[in-house]
Amino acid sequence: MGRLAPSPTGRMHIGNVYAALAAWLSVRAPRPSDPNDGHRPGLLRLRIEDVDTPRVRKDADRWIMDDLHWLGLDWDGDPVYQSERNDLYDHALHDLREAGLLYPCFCSRAEIRAASAPQEGDGYVIYPGTCARLDPAERARRLAEGRRHSWRVHLPAVEQRFDDVVFGEQRFDLARQIGDTVLRRSDGLYAYQLAVVVDDLLMGVNDVVRGRDLLRSTALQLWIRDRLAENGWQPVDGVDNSGDPHAENVRDSAHVPAAASVPAPIRFAHLPLVDDPSGKRLAKRNRALDLGVLREEGVTPESVIGYCAWLLRLRETPQPVSAHDLLADFSWNPLRADHEDRVCDPTVLFG
Numbered sequence: 001m002g003r004l005a006p007s008p009t010g011r012m013h014i015g016n017v018y019a020a021l022a023a024w025l026s027v028r029a030p031r032p033s034d035p036n037d038g039h040r041p042g043l044l045r046l047r048i049e050d051v052d053t054p055r056v057r058k059d060a061d062r063w064i065m066d067d068l069h070w071l072g073l074d075w076d077g078d079p080v081y082q083s084e085r086n087d088l089y090d091h092a093l094h095d096l097r098e099a100g101l102l103y104p105c106f107c108s109r110a111e112i113r114a115a116s117a118p119q120e121g122d123g124y125v126i127y128p129g130t131c132a133r134l135d136p137a138e139r140a141r142r143l144a145e146g147r148r149h150s151w152r153v154h155l156p157a158v159e160q161r162f163d164d165v166v167f168g169e170q171r172f173d174l175a176r177q178i179g180d181t182v183l184r185r186s187d188g189l190y191a192y193q194l195a196v197v198v199d200d201l202l203m204g205v206n207d208v209v210r211g212r213d214l215l216r217s218t219a220l221q222l223w224i225r226d227r228l229a230e231n232g233w234q235p236v237d238g239v240d241n242s243g244d245p246h247a248e249n250v251r252d253s254a255h256v257p258a259a260a261s262v263p264a265p266i267r268f269a270h271l272p273l274v275d276d277p278s279g280k281r282l283a284k285r286n287r288a289l290d291l292g293v294l295r296e297e298g299v300t301p302e303s304v305i306g307y308c309a310w311l312l313r314l315r316e317t318p319q320p321v322s323a324h325d326l327l328a329d330f331s332w333n334p335l336r337a338d339h340e341d342r343v344c345d346p347t348v349l350f351g
Helices: 016-027 058-071 086-100 109-115 135-143 174-178 192-203 212-230 250-254 291-296 299-311 334-336 348-349
Strands: 002-004 044-048 102-105 149-153 159-164 167-173 183-184 207-211 267-271
Touching: 002 016, 002 207, 016 044, 016 207, 016 267, 016 299, 044 058, 044 192, 058 299, 086 102, 086 149, 086 183, 086 192, 086 212, 102 135, 109 192, 159 212, 159 267, 167 174, 167 212, 174 192, 174 212, 183 192, 192 212, 207 212, 212 267, 299 348
Parallel strands: 002 044, 207 267
Antiparallel strands: 102 149, 149 183, 159 167
16 A cells, blocks of 8 residues: 655645655556565555644645646545544554653753754754653653653664665664654644654555655654554554544554564655755745646646656656556666656746
8 A cells, every 4th residue: 555645735846746656656557576666555545744733734735636636646545634643643652652662852942953963964963862861850850840842752772774666775773873753742743753654554554655855764663663563553454444533442443462463564665856956955835846836837737747757767758648658667667777866947847
């Protein structure tokens, strides 16, 4: 099972379409007998990742669904909204806390920035572990006082490995390269790093396509996933079950005795990023290449799909094509051979 997982923070842009097309093709295309490609997941779910509610734009979910229909990218079942799944995230946080894997963090962002050094090259900031070293009595005193705090997962100094369809074998030292990570923010909102693990696990997702900037997050998420599995979390029965938190006894169906089998492995495909002509990563705040503008200018869905197929190196030139026309010969091989970040030239689309 695969998933389309857009954030409703604005209109989809070319980079979002590029990733959505790759995820759609990964599930919908006939699977060749390629041992690197694994099995065909079969279903594709749409999950609206609106857990960060302050960033959500009104009606953006409808814009996204309309754009996906316009592009010819379909999905199976009803859309799933993360904002309706807090019950599940509550249970997961509780179980991780009971397992002794979490601790409250009282640091402000300014304090963390002042005490941390970014990882060389990508600017990733690793938490220095200040609150992990708090005296238990001091920690209890601050909690009793009602001090504002987030909840961090304490990561061990172990290596997490996984294989990626595009970038090959990946290895991350959890403590040194990722560090203790927030799973619930101090404002009470759940972090992406917990929500996506719970959702992918309970929904039975085993085919994940997303940007290469999340390679590091994948190592963290796999470790959290394994810890939840050890506590009995596994996919909910039923091929079309989203783990609806409003369904009767949903936790009982998702949370089974600790002897439950380890969840099936996930096939990951991380994509090169798409930059604008100035070399900056495409962002929704820059509307030059969003689908609202492109559609208003008369750009056809075939032109958008053809351009994204070229970015995926499925076509030698960015010529118009439908998504269905790409199914017969879809392969990850072109990206394996060329996974440098892309530069998006809008003149080609408007040309």
